[in-house]
Amino acid sequence: MSEQKERALQNSQDTRAQALARLLLRPARGSLWQAILLPVLAVFTALIIGALVIVFTDVQVLNLYKDFFAAPGKALAASWKSIASAYSALFKGSIGNPAEFANAFSVLRETGDTAPLRQAFWPISESLVTSVPYIFAGLAVALGFQCGLFNIGAEGQIFIGALASVYVGYSVKGLPQYIHLPLAFFTGAAAAGLWAAVAGLLKAKTGAHEVINTIMMNYIAFLLSDWLLNGPMKRPGWSPISPAIQDSAWLPKFFPDPLRFHAGFFVALAIAALVYWLLFKTTIGFEIRSVGANPDAARYAGISVTRNFILAMFLSGALAGMAGANEVLGVNHQLASAFSSGYGFDSIALALLGKSHPVGVVLAALLFGTLRSGATRMQSLAGVPIDIISILQALVIIFIAAPAIIRWLYRLRLEREVGETVFTRGWGQ
Amino acid sequence: MAPVLELRGITKAFPGVLANDHIDLTLEEGEILALLGENGAGKTTLMNILYGLYQPDAGEIFVRGKKVEIHQPNDAIRLGIGMVHQHFMLVPVFTVTENVMLGVESMRYGLFLDRRKAADKVREISKQYKLEVNPDDYIKDLPVGVQQRVEIIKVLYRKADILILDEPTAVLTPQEVEELFKIIRSLKAQGKSIIFITHKLKEVMAIADRITVLRQGRAVGTTTPAEATMEKLAQMMVGREVELVVRKKEAKPGDVVLDVENLHVVDHRGTPTVRGVTFNVRAGEVLGVAGVQGNGQTELVRALTGLMRPEMGRIRINGVDITNASPREILEQGVAHVPEDRQKDGLILKYPVHDNLVLNTYYVPPFAKGLNLQFQKIYEAAAERAYEFDIRTPNIYVPVSTLSGGNQQKTIVAREFSRPIRLLIASQPTRGLDVGSIEYIHQRIVQKRDEGCAVLLVSPELDEILALSDRIAVMYRGQFVAILPAAEATRQQLGLLMAGVTAAEAMAAEEAPAAVEENPAL
Numbered sequence: 001m002s003e004q005k006e007r008a009l010q011n012s013q014d015t016r017a018q019a020l021a022r023l024l025l026r027p028a029r030g031s032l033w034q035a036i037l038l039p040v041l042a043v044f045t046a047l048i049i050g051a052l053v054i055v056f057t058d059v060q061v062l063n064l065y066k067d068f069f070a071a072p073g074k075a076l077a078a079s080w081k082s083i084a085s086a087y088s089a090l091f092k093g094s095i096g097n098p099a100e101f102a103n104a105f106s107v108l109r110e111t112g113d114t115a116p117l118r119q120a121f122w123p124i125s126e127s128l129v130t131s132v133p134y135i136f137a138g139l140a141v142a143l144g145f146q147c148g149l150f151n152i153g154a155e156g157q158i159f160i161g162a163l164a165s166v167y168v169g170y171s172v173k174g175l176p177q178y179i180h181l182p183l184a185f186f187t188g189a190a191a192a193g194l195w196a197a198v199a200g201l202l203k204a205k206t207g208a209h210e211v212i213n214t215i216m217m218n219y220i221a222f223l224l225s226d227w228l229l230n231g232p233m234k235r236p237g238w239s240p241i242s243p244a245i246q247d248s249a250w251l252p253k254f255f256p257d258p259l260r261f262h263a264g265f266f267v268a269l270a271i272a273a274l275v276y277w278l279l280f281k282t283t284i285g286f287e288i289r290s291v292g293a294n295p296d297a298a299r300y301a302g303i304s305v306t307r308n309f310i311l312a313m314f315l316s317g318a319l320a321g322m323a324g325a326n327e328v329l330g331v332n333h334q335l336a337s338a339f340s341s342g343y344g345f346d347s348i349a350l351a352l353l354g355k356s357h358p359v360g361v362v363l364a365a366l367l368f369g370t371l372r373s374g375a376t377r378m379q380s381l382a383g384v385p386i387d388i389i390s391i392l393q394a395l396v397i398i399f400i401a402a403p404a405i406i407r408w409l410y411r412l413r414l415e416r417e418v419g420e421t422v423f424t425r426g427w428g429q
Numbered sequence: 430m431a432p433v434l435e436l437r438g439i440t441k442a443f444p445g446v447l448a449n450d451h452i453d454l455t456l457e458e459g460e461i462l463a464l465l466g467e468n469g470a471g472k473t474t475l476m477n478i479l480y481g482l483y484q485p486d487a488g489e490i491f492v493r494g495k496k497v498e499i500h501q502p503n504d505a506i507r508l509g510i511g512m513v514h515q516h517f518m519l520v521p522v523f524t525v526t527e528n529v530m531l532g533v534e535s536m537r538y539g540l541f542l543d544r545r546k547a548a549d550k551v552r553e554i555s556k557q558y559k560l561e562v563n564p565d566d567y568i569k570d571l572p573v574g575v576q577q578r579v580e581i582i583k584v585l586y587r588k589a590d591i592l593i594l595d596e597p598t599a600v601l602t603p604q605e606v607e608e609l610f611k612i613i614r615s616l617k618a619q620g621k622s623i624i625f626i627t628h629k630l631k632e633v634m635a636i637a638d639r640i641t642v643l644r645q646g647r648a649v650g651t652t653t654p655a656e657a658t659m660e661k662l663a664q665m666m667v668g669r670e671v672e673l674v675v676r677k678k679e680a681k682p683g684d685v686v687l688d689v690e691n692l693h694v695v696d697h698r699g700t701p702t703v704r705g706v707t708f709n710v711r712a713g714e715v716l717g718v719a720g721v722q723g724n725g726q727t728e729l730v731r732a733l734t735g736l737m738r739p740e741m742g743r744i745r746i747n748g749v750d751i752t753n754a755s756p757r758e759i760l761e762q763g764v765a766h767v768p769e770d771r772q773k774d775g776l777i778l779k780y781p782v783h784d785n786l787v788l789n790t791y792y793v794p795p796f797a798k799g800l801n802l803q804f805q806k807i808y809e810a811a812a813e814r815a816y817e818f819d820i821r822t823p824n825i826y827v828p829v830s831t832l833s834g835g836n837q838q839k840t841i842v843a844r845e846f847s848r849p850i851r852l853l854i855a856s857q858p859t860r861g862l863d864v865g866s867i868e869y870i871h872q873r874i875v876q877k878r879d880e881g882c883a884v885l886l887v888s889p890e891l892d893e894i895l896a897l898s899d900r901i902a903v904m905y906r907g908q909f910v911a912i913l914p915a916a917e918a919t920r921q922q923l924g925l926l927m928a929g930v931t932a933a934e935a936m937a938a939e940e941a942p943a944a945v946e947e948n949p950a951l
Contacts, residue, residue: 016816023812023825282800283792290788293777299736300766300774301789302757 039353039360041406042399043367050392051083054384058082086384093377094370096123118259123377125261129331131369133158133340135268136323137347138354138361139275140316144210145356146279147312148292153199153214154320155344156221157192161321163225164191166328166335167233169245180248181329185267188325189318195221196317197310204306210313218344229337242335251330264330269362271322276358278315288312320344349397368393431494433458433622434479434510434591439488441474448474449485450646456591456622461613463637464626467666467863469821469833471646472626473515476593480512481505492591511589513580515596521569525562526551529583554585559615574605581612592616593624598632599860604721610636628666628863630659642666667865675868677875680899683712686852686883687733692742694728701740702728704907712851715874715884717898717915721927722889725907727769730856730887734766735759736774746852760789762852765845769856769887771834775841778830782822783811785829786844810847818843819869835866842870846877853877856887871897891920905929 055061061082064075097120104116137154144151151157165188172180199213229240252263279285290298291308299305323343328335350368354360375389399406406412434456441449448471456462466472477483479490481499490497492508499505505512519528530547537543548564555562560578568576577597584592594613598606613623613636627633633640634654641651642665649665663671687710694703702725710716720726731737733744735756744752746762760766768774776785787796787807795806811825820839822832829840838858845853855874859867874897878884888894894901895915902912903926911926 019816020812023815023822024808025824026826027824281802283797283802284800286784286791286802290777290780293779294773296774297777297788299756300734300768302755302760304755304757 036363037412038403038406039364039400041410042353042396042403045399045406045409046392046395047087049395050388051087053391054083054086054388055079057385057388082382085382086378086388089378089381089384090371090374092374093123093381094127094374096120118255118257121255122258123373125255125259126373127366127370128265129260129262129369130373131366132264132268132326132330133323133343134347134350134365134368135272135362136326137320137343138350138365139272139358140319140323141347141351142354142356142358142361143275143279143288143319144312144316145351146285146292147288147308148295149200149203149309149312149316150211151196151199151214151313151316151320152211152348153196153217153221153317153344154323154347155340155342156214156218157196157317157320158324158327158340158344159221159225160195160317161188161192161324162328162335162339163228163233163324164188164321165249165325166242166245169249169329169333170243172249173246175246175248177248177250180246181251184245184249184329185251185322185325188328189321192321192324193314193318196320197314200310200313203313204309210309225335226337229335233335235334240337244334245329249329250333251326260331262330264326267322267326271319272358272362275319279358284311320347323347346393349393353396353400367396431491432456433493435491435494436475436479437489437491439475439478439485439490441471441478441483441485447646449478449488451488452643452646452648454641454648456624458622459617459620461617461623461625461636461638463633463640464624464643465628465630465633465640465662465666466643467628467865468835470643470666472643473595475643476512476595476624476626479505480510480593506587506589508591509589510591510593511584511587512593513577513584513595513597515599517576517580519568519576519579521567523568524564525566525568525571525579525582526564528568528579529564529586533587550586551582554582558585558612558619560612572605574601574608577601577605577609578612581616590620591622591624593626595626596628597625598627598629606632630662630864633662634659644668663864666863671864671868675871675875675896677897678879680714680878682714682899683881685709686712686747687885688743688745688748689733690743690745692729692732692744693740694725694732694737695740696728696737702907703732703739705742706904706907706909708902708909708912710852710883710885712883713878713881714899715878715886715897716912717894717901718885718887718904718909719891719894719901719923719927720889720904724904726856726887726889726904729904730766730769730854730885733759733854733885734764757789763848763850765848765850765853767838767841767845767853767855767858769860771838771841771860776829776837779828781826782815782820782829782832782840783807783825785840786811786814786825786847788844790844790848814843814847815840818846818873835862838862838866838870842873846873850877850882853882853884854887855884857889858886859888859890859893891923894923895920903927 061075061078064078068075100116100120104120107113107116137158140154140157141151165184168184168187172183175183195217196214199210199217202208202213203210226240229242233242235241235243251267253259254261254263279289287298287303287308288311290301290303291305291312295305298308324340327339332339346368350364351361354362354364371389371392375386378384378388379386432455436452436454439449439452440447452471452475454475464472464475474483478485479499481501481504484500490499492510497504497508499508520531523531526544526548529551530542530544534542534547551562551564554560555564560582562575562578562582568579571579581592597609601609613625616623625636637654639651639653640657640662642649642662644666660671689709690707692703692706693701696702704725706729708716718726718729728737732739735751735754735758739752742752743750746759746764749762751759751762772778777788784791784807787810790796791802791807796803796810808825814820815822815825818839820832820843821836829837832840842858853874858870858874862870874884874886886894886897895918898915900912901915901918901923902909903923904910905927906929910929910931
């Protein structure tokens with residue numbers, strides 16, 4: 001009797017243990033390839049369409065098409081040449097020229113001269129240098145998205161961060177680098193964070209939409225920086241440029257000129273890792289993401305929606321501010337007006353491309369940085385206008401924003417995507 | 430004569446589930462066929478196949494004896510099949526006419542909308558089928574029941590003669606259900622054939638000519654209301670015997686847990702919705718709040734849980750004044766809240782099941798250590814709860830949005846019941862659920878009561894109130910018009926109180942029961 005009972009108990013415990021094990025068993029994750037397939041195809045498709053644009057904007061090639069039926073080979077060959085020269089210039093301008101690498105190494109072996117080597121590495125150094133502000137600004141917008149906030153003000157926040165950093169950089173003297181540099185960097189971040197938090201506060205207290213407020217505050221930031229650089233922060237002379245920062249505030253460089261690659265790249269990677277940890281491993285991130293995913297349920301669960309709006313805007317602004325600080329402390333070492341050429345606006349597209357995930361943002365930032373810095377070379381070598389890059393970027397965004405196009409083009413089966421990120425909400429929700 | 434619609438061997442598999450497994454179904458002309466089944470039994474999948482939203486993996490569809498292929502809703506519409514979805518597909522800022530003509534606009538000179546012609550047609554349909562509605566009203570101004578009529582008109586406007594109604598009563602008040610049934614009978618009288626999807630046994634018995642029961646993707650049988658009983662249908666649906674009556678012991682009320690004094694709440698439009706409510710709930714008892722939806726119950730619950738600020742009055746829980754406390758402070762007093770709208774308030778749909786199971790305890794040990802979430806602990810606790818509360822999910826990592834409504838609700842119940850709680854506030858805890866889930870959740874609520882928890886149950890379903898409550902309060906226009914012991918309350922008396930008849934009049938009516946006909950839908 002008791003034996004029977006025991007066996008029954010044993011049985012029920014077995015089924016319980018089995019059920020728990022089944023519930024805890026992680027399903028096989030989709031491969032990494034699956035995750036990046038759509039973005040990769042989007043970039044690939046953009047390059048193909050970009051090639052068509054290159055052909056159709058090349059007057060000489062177009063002229064050959066007049067005689068297409070007489071000599072089709074000529075027109076096609078010219079088209080191919082035009083595309084090949086543009087894209088190879090883009091590659092050489094952003095990654096480097098393989099021949100130059102080989103040559104530089106042999107020179108190094110024979111004469112010990114490192115100058116050709118530096119020259120060969122220059123393109124990739126430039127690409128990485130351009131990627132760094134993109135990483136920071138992309139993280140800024142992505143973090144906002146995670147909380148359901150659309151921070152359009154990254155550009156203005158970059159200026160505020162740069163202003164605060166450069167001020168600490170040139171005005172504070174006599175500090176060792178390990179104090180001065182972090183002080184300048186994080187002052188920039190904090191200033192931009194507080195700047196952005198104003199928009200968060202306005203949304204939390206009055207319901208004013210952050211899109212409007214951050215756009216408006218961009219203009220305030222631009223004009224504030226103009227005024228400061230023409231007045232209180234102007235260096236002696238006629239141009240609206242701030243004094244140069246102290247050496248002790250420089251982000252360390254690792255190589256002699258012309259390589260501008262500096263420590264900001266590693267700082268950016270570290271900050272990306274930090275943002276990942278904060279968003280996905282901590283209670284703070286749980287709250288931020290909950291508010292972004294469903295503010296009603298967050299409130300029901302005892303999470304303060306208003307507090308998280310302010311916090312997320314502060315963090316978002318601080319990240320954007322780091323982009324500005326990085327440019328000042330790592331690249332320019334001074335601040336001139338209009339120094340940020342739209343990093344803040346590009347970063348919105350970039351955060352979308354990176355699916356608002358820190359890893360995605362870093363990859364997207366590397367892509368954007370590479371395209372941007374390769375474009376200059378493409379213009380000088382192949383005579384292809386820089387605007388082609390803007391077209392490429394725009395195409396990538398279109399394909400990411402409308403993945404149905406890519407699925408249709410490549411006949412991909414629709415995988416039910418659950419839990420699409422809520423990027424932002426409408427007015428007066 | 431061939432049946433108006435016949436499905437043969439319809440099969441549809443989704444990753445991991447066989448949603449439809451060789452289903453056969455026939456619909457005769459002028460017949461009301463009820464498709465009965467629990468949530469997740471495959472009813473909606475089957476109808477979506479019929480409407481061209483999904484393609485079946487196998488099987489054939491015949492309309493009036495002719496084999497057809499339905500690739501998209503337009504094909505279905507061309508074949509005279511119309512569907513009224515559970516969630517209405519209406520544009521709130523358009524008028525009734527504009528909504529009805531949307532997609533099949535009448536045009537003048539091929540350029541201008543001919544609203545008048547469409548409106549005339551709407552009036553004609555509305556008259557012919559007794560679907561009362563004003564073509565010029567804006568959808569946003571109409572009650573839910575009337576919006577549904579617009580959906581039906583939309584289908585008729587497209588000349589459908591096979592109508593699929595997907596869970597049409599889920600959003601309706603008892604009175605609106607009666608109205609809908611009249612409409613359905615009038616449609617039938619004029620030769621329309623109707624498939625009525627539901628999981629409510631009473632409705633099936635009231636309206637259907639024939640009943641086909643689905644269980645786990647299979648058609649387990651077809652019967653008629655005359656042959657079947659509710660018990661038998663429930664058994665076919667769930668696959669085992671179901672208790673339709675909740676068994677519970679005598680209540681042993683203890684100390685007052687929730688004490689509410691003269692509570693006033695004003696909604697976001699500035700309208701007073703709760704107007705001076707005073708009551709208390711003791712440990713170990715269930716106070717049921719009955720009332721037609723929209724009489725202030727929502728705001729009452731939101732004020733008690735800190736989601737809305739009361740205008741006036743005092744709320745105490747275990748003697749602690751929580752009148753203006755935050756939701757978290759109230760939660761930490763040991764208050765569990767099963768919210769009225771589970772998808773809006775109760776869950777973060779894109780979050781995995783495990784995160785939803787700790788949605789309000791993620792910040793306390795063992796789930797968090799300092800700032801760091803302790804995922805291993807969260808997973809283990811989640812699996813325990815999923816097992817204990819019988820949440821049907823492949824694992825705890827899938828988004829909660831992929832679960833059926835009943836399992837979503839169980840997720841909320843599991844979360845709220847696994848904390849140490851002294852007061853349970855449950856708002857429509859079984860709305861839209863199937864028999865099996867309702868039985869389960871009712872048992873859990875009674876169990877909590879027996880453990881000495883105070884329970885405030887808010888529900889527009891009289892059955893539920895009567896089944897669970899020890900005392901019943903009736904809410905009408907923001908006030909409690911009566912609080913009676915459940916043993917003394919009758920359905921008829923409560924129905925009258927809910928309709929605004931004063932307590933004295935209700936008592937008088939009780940003396941002469943013949944004067945009022947019982948509303949069968951309540």
